[in-house]
Amino acid sequence: MQERSPSLLDELEARSIAILREAYFRVSPLMMLWSMGKDSTALLWLTRKAFFGAVPFPVVLLDTEMELPEVYDFRDELAAAWKLDVRNELCPPEASIDPSLPPATRAAARKTAGLRALIDRGKYRGVIVGIRRDEQATRAKERIFSPRAPDGAWDVKRQPAELWDVYHTDVPDGHHLRIHPLLHWTELDVWRYTQRENIPIVPLYLARDGKRYRSLGEKNITNPIASNAATIADIIAELESTTTSERAGRVMDHEAEDAFERLRTGGYM
């Protein structure tokens, strides 16, 4: 047998496709969260590869009505072009959120509440989410198939074993699984893949007037970074030399040392 050394992107892609198919065959009803960011859009592209052009489950936007206008435009264009079953889930107002949380964290908590309501209503057993281990320290601890209690809580201290690619997908009624097909990717991998596969992106990622968004969140809690990267190739070059973290522009990550962990334990993505 001829020896082949697979490329980094081929290996990442194959693993993600296998995870998506495993989710599809084992978990029902199933849905995918799509924030229109580069990660969940790459995930949609991988889904189309896994299912030969189709996206065989609903694609959900947790809408706080605070996304940037370019993001909404991108959603509408791609939904039509890729024939997506997009569900827009309006999140509860900020007034209904725990007032002890810092302000930006409160905005993120609206999404958690919206997601919980949607899961309850649709009786979903699986939610596919495009998070990556390299984004944030607590996400680094995640499983690929990660069980959640009925209130959405993540018990990081009692996670089940996950061995090889023999995934465990059985959860009690009322519980659900977060499924993370991009967990093993890095920010740079996603950009290299987006470039190789020619996947569409929200134009806000590209620099205009010396600024660009490195990570897309709601307009009131996300800041652009100084950058002259006007193409994906520029972004890749920029990332190859940077030592600042991807979520540095996300306000909620810095409000309190444990803010993100508290969010995630409570069911945030």
Add this chain to the structure above:
Amino acid sequence: MNSPSGERPAQLRVVVVGHVDHGKSTLIGRLLHDTGNLNEHRLQEIRAAGERRSVPFEWSFVLDALQGERDQAVTIDTTRIWLRLPQRDLVLIDAPGHTEFLRNMVTGASEADAALLVVDADAGVSEQTRRHALLLDLIGVRSAVVAINKMDLVDYSEARFGQIRDELAGMLQRIGIAAQTFVPVAARDGDNVVRASVNMPWYAGSSVLDAITALESSLRAPGSLRIAVQGVLRRNLERIIVGRVAAGAIAVGDEVLISPSRVRARVRSIESWPPDGRTEAHYGDAVGFTLDGAAFVDRGDVISSPLGAPAPATEVRARLVWLGRAPLTSGDRLGLRIGTRLAYVEVKTLERVIDIDSLAARDTESVHANDVAEVVLKSRDVLAIDTAGGHAGLARFVLIDGLDIVGGGTVLAALDAPNAATNDLVPVGHLFDRDQRAWRNGHRGAVIWLTGLPAAGKSTLAMLAEQKLFERGFQTYVLDGDNIRAGLGSDLGFAHADRSENIRRVGEVAALFADAGTIAIAAFISPYRADRDRARRAAGTAFHEVYVKADASVCEARDPKGHYRQARAGTLKDFTGITGDYEPPPHPDLVIDTSVISPPDAAAQLLEYIERVVRLEPGATRSANA
């Protein structure tokens, strides 16, 4: 080392294991920093957090990002750390040392290609060191670098380093792990982490980083085809079978075997989106394909080549790590996930538990949490079984109790495979010695005797057939003028008597190869019928005469070695076809006319014949031999 496309090669994933206080996190923090990979933002965060608590900065803080960990000062779950290096990316999987969190260590290790084992030079090898090494083997991580850390606490003593190295080397060897490098390290100060240590001038070997980057991925899976079927996707009227190629390769036109039903089918198409016209898929690919005919395939089935297929069995011996809260006892009923299949098993026997201190096996009546044990499991249904020594990827399983994962392990042996054999296998009671070899190889031995004029294409055909057979998992070997005349026949010339003697010897050797279970392909002009008949007598029913036919004029026009020209010029004597006679076989088993078909088509024709005559089905072996 770049892939053929020129893209970055796949990352190397290294799990970092060892006793809880031996300094894994410090070593990782230091590796990050000294390779220029430490994120400035994160380092600032960590320094600031330490200052708020009035705790002096330690490198391990880099990893202890969770509140719970900082409070308890232990790593409770695996985390991933990316090291971007010039050649390829390295992913460090930080696994917890604490026995209580063993399931997390096992989870981390199951994703790794290799291991970095950290041992405290002062404290020495501990129970956790041994347990982790044992688990690495169980999980399938068999190559490791050992960092003997905290050398500053033992005055950088070469003697102490040597003592621990020798103890560990013996232990790892007994377990079955190849430790390539032992590195004396003081991680806190960076000695021998990335740069050489000024404190240990006696050590001239690699740094930890160099030793890791020199490791090859242990994930390569050569061998014949394996795909655990994830499911079937319908597109219009097509049924696209999907799964990841766990070993080998699959191509349009290949014959495959579906287990456990053991039905054969041929691959009609390889599917991809967007369509790119591919006709094959390799190890690691997430493939979609369709089969000819009405063969029924479902989730949980295993696709293999017809040869070396997984054994059908209901009873297996397995080695496992038990993670359940309640002890495991014989008679327990559990779910078993293996490949993509879910089966139900009963624990028939608890054979032994591996003692962590001595690594010796001892008898047991129950297996407790975090024990490594060998057990016999009995399934209600027939399973397609691979073993750890063969297709390791599909020998791995997890055990389920209710909704919980309670263990994981690998199959060591299928205990009742022959009894479960279906009608395409020879019953055990009828085996004699040669058939046992055939059983082991998955096919019969044979002599495939290619005869024909010089330049008829015998050697080309032999080499193509040998390559294809090898790829498909057959035992095969080509005997031709080049490897016979150089040694076995080096005392012989080209006169009639010498040629006869040469062919006699080849015939005898080929017969021995066939008896040993190999498909010997002999490519010789062998012009005389009597010589070929003698070779047939040597090999008996295993002999197959193939006439590689081509018109003399075609052969002379090809003349790749210039022999025809020399014979015409009179400088080459006794050249068959010009100055010597060729006696064509009156009743060959197969005729391949290379003057009308291309070499690949000729090879395909020959392969089809060989596969048919060496197949293990009763009756098929002799039918083609006129």
